[in-house]
Amino acid sequence: MAQKPSTPKGTRDFTPIEMARRNYIFDTIREVFRLFGYRQIETPAMENLSTLMGKYGEEGDKLLFKILNSGDYLKGVDRELIENNDTTRLAAKLCDRGLRYDLTVPFARFVVQHRDELQLPFKRFQIQPVWRADRPQKGRYREFYQCDADVVGSNSLINEIELLQMEDLVFSRLGINVAIKLNNRKVLAGIAELIGEPDKLIDITVAIDKIDKIGIEKVNEELSDRGLSQQAITALRPILEIDGTGTERLNKLATLLAPSEVGTKGVEELRTVFEGTLALGLKAQLDIDVSLARGLNYYTGTIIEVKALDTEIGSISGGGRYDNLTGVFGLDGISGVGISFGADRIYDVLNALNLFPEEALKTTQVLFANFGQAEADASLKLIKQLRVNGISAEIYPDASKMKKQIGYADAIGVPYFAIVGESELAEGMVTIKNMADGTQTSIEAEKLVDFFS
Amino acid sequence: MAQKPSTPKGTRDFTPIEMARRNYIFDTIREVFRLFGYRQIETPAMENLSTLMGKYGEEGDKLLFKILNSGDYLKGVDRELIENNDTTRLAAKLCDRGLRYDLTVPFARFVVQHRDELQLPFKRFQIQPVWRADRPQKGRYREFYQCDADVVGSNSLINEIELLQMEDLVFSRLGINVAIKLNNRKVLAGIAELIGEPDKLIDITVAIDKIDKIGIEKVNEELSDRGLSQQAITALRPILEIDGTGTERLNKLATLLAPSEVGTKGVEELRTVFEGTLALGLKAQLDIDVSLARGLNYYTGTIIEVKALDTEIGSISGGGRYDNLTGVFGLDGISGVGISFGADRIYDVLNALNLFPEEALKTTQVLFANFGQAEADASLKLIKQLRVNGISAEIYPDASKMKKQIGYADAIGVPYFAIVGESELAEGMVTIKNMADGTQTSIEAEKLVDFFS
DSSP states (O other), X not given: OOOOOOOOTTOOOBOHHHHHHHHHHHHHHHHHHHHXXXXXXXXXXXXXXXXXXXXXXXXXXXXXXXXXXXXXXXXXXXXXXXXXXXXXXXXXXXXXEEEXXXXXXXXXXXXXXXXXXXXXXXEEEEEEEEEOOOOOBTTBOSEEEEEEEEEESOOOTHHHHHHHHHHHHHHHHHTOOEEEEEEEHHHHXXXXXXXXXXXXXXXXXXXXXXXXXXXXXXXXXXXXXXXXXXXXXXHHHHXXXXXXXXHHHHHHHHHHTTTXXXXXXXXXXXXXXXXXXXXXXXXXXXXXXXXXXXXXXXXXXXXXXXXXXXXXXXXXXXXXEESOTTGGGTOXXXXXXXXXXXXXXXXXXXXXXXXXXXXXXXXXXXXXXXXXXXXXXXXXXXXXHHHHTTOOXXXXXXXXXXXXXXXXXXXXXXXXXXEOOXXXXXXXXXXXXXXXXXXXXXXXXXXXXXXXX | OOOOOOOOTTOOOBOHHHHHHHHHHHHHHHHHHHHTTOEEOBOOSEEEHHHHTTSSHHHHHHTOOXXXXXXXXXXXXXXXXXXXXXXXXXXHHHEEEEEOSOSHHHHHHXXXXXXXXXXXXXXXXXXXXXXXXXXXXXXXXXXEEEEEEEXXXXXXXXXXXXXXXXXXXXXXXXXXXXXXXEEEHHXXXXXXXXXXXXXXXXXXXXXXXXXXXXXXXXXXXXXXXXXXXXXXXXXXXXXXXXXXXXHHHHHHHHHHTTTXXXXXXXXXXXXXXXXXXXXHOOSSEEEEOTTOOTTTTTOOSEEEEEEESSSSOOEEEEEEEESOTTGGGTOOSOOEEEEEEEHHHXXXXXXXXXXXXXXXXXXXXXXXXXXXXXXXXXXXXXXXXXXXXXXXXXEOSSOOOHHHHHHHHHHHTOSEEEEOOHHHHHHTEEEEEETTTOOEEEEEGGGHHHHHO
């Protein structure tokens, strides 16, 4: 026998039970996106490499899956590139296209390409797989789904408030307790300005992002290693030690950052979003967290991160505002704000906390036994009536031994097993076996639809 | 400004209106698959090339999109392949993986890989994109969706009857009038045997497949060119001229093919499937068509094709039985039967016949105007109540000119525009403008949910 075939490293098949669980997550997210007026788009799996390259840093470029050109792909390729083993530049000659790495760059490309047809603000959502040639490890795959919602073309903070409500609604519907953490890039810029190190914004945020993990003393060591003056580190301390309720934190931040224009603007934005969201009520815990520095490279205003509270899995959603989404494609002045849900991590949380509802995983409602031609013919007529009434039903296709048929019913998790044998056929009855408790009921064939409705 | 970015040749973006239409098609198909007890799986976009190569013929191998290996992909590559411009063998060194070309080979791989976990018969459906490096032309894309349902591990013809009911239900739900054409590979084998040319089965079927297009005389010319004796062509004629109702055709075929064992078996199978399907009733026209030779390379029994009746678009679905789905992966004796829906063609039919229902394309139900902070705060509270009750609602995020806000409402096709201005706010009222007829209604804010329910 040939070697057993398998999926490529880092990729996965999804079996029916896994699909039912995944669909439960996607359906929940999609329904919330729609309730909020977000509209779905899809983009192709492959993009021109000119669209993708240079958008994710040098490391990201390496993680792009590149597609070999069709036909005579060696034509016109400088053989020196091969002799010099210059794989990076050679790849650019061999490949014109690559698989999308995220949904944000294709969305920016979409906005620019279709700008004449689009009515701004444009609220779009997109649920599609992305591919990264990362080293596979537990919880990290080379193909995974992203679920993104973004608005472009509006600076209003109402968008942030709406997005936070969406986070809250998705996770309350999924039954996951979460903390939503809020920050603002302008607050971070204000802090850097205030402590006299405006050019070290990235170093500061990279370090303070680690406070939860390594503690303030280690963070200070790292800041020192990164060239921050002792004076600046001392000035930073009271900011990092801000605590209390969200409102208390905002008030303290406002006082501390009063000397900085950008910092003050950041605190104002943060307050508007925080108070606006609280005013509408939410189930999630809403925190102000100045150590949140997620995605600093592109966010320019609000920064959002959502953590599951009852597991160690950590961040399961996040997002923020970026002032110039489409600038890389030559269209300036289009601001965006959005959130993204990590379906794989949400799956792991629901699994770990045993939160997948039975209802979401149900399969066919009733499987009919097969006792041969005459009984099957009668069963197929009943099944047709059930299906017309929206009840999923099937018949075991072969007149196999009953043990095998019941084994199949068990394996696919069907709640009812229907028997139309010789005697039932003669009497116009159906015997219904409840697979959960083994009880049997005999009902008239005409009343079958009512039974399952 | 940089050059306007675009999707790669042969690939497409789907805008919100296109997505709504496509989802209507996918949802209809998925719902029918589920009603019949088919269970969803997904497989990765990329497969090992060892899984894909050699499964679609030499031409198919060339149409596979191959993914350049990561890292030092030149390592160990024989430079002679490059010097000799042997792009085919070189590609096999540069690339270990490719994008899936259809859903059938990945499904076969899935069955073999997971055979220890699978309970046979296994009824699976799969709705995912596939990729082919074909020359793009009208209606032919390099990325397109397939919607497949297959059963493996059961030889029962009940499966065929079920699949034909699924074809009927999908197209009756979509409102497309169709003819379902039925044939059986064994009937074709019987014909070849009967006319004394059992080795020319492929030539015969390729030629008679064209009868509708070029007529019987041209088909006979082609058969002659393909080396069929005049005697065989003469013997074939009465079979090709069989007409009448399905039952009449079956009876004539049974008589003509009586001398052939395989032909007689084929007619019996055809009769069981035809009569079994008619007995359950169907909306579609069901035809016996011996000129149907679709997918002959792999089908071994039933052959199914569905044509839209009111357009020239032709085949929109089809399928058949294949006796040895997983044999290529070393697992013999697993028979399968399945159907596939062509979403792009169905889209074109629905579009051409104007059959997309309004309901399927509806977007947000109500857009609230934005008159500034106080009014927006009140509107957001009302919107939250609507959403809790499953009514999709949104607010224009900026307090822009009313003309702009109404323009947006128009562009996204929202049926109602809600106004909470200063006076409405004072009185606890909301003015609802019906966007279709321009009429306005004033209702109490508390009754808003009832109004939209």
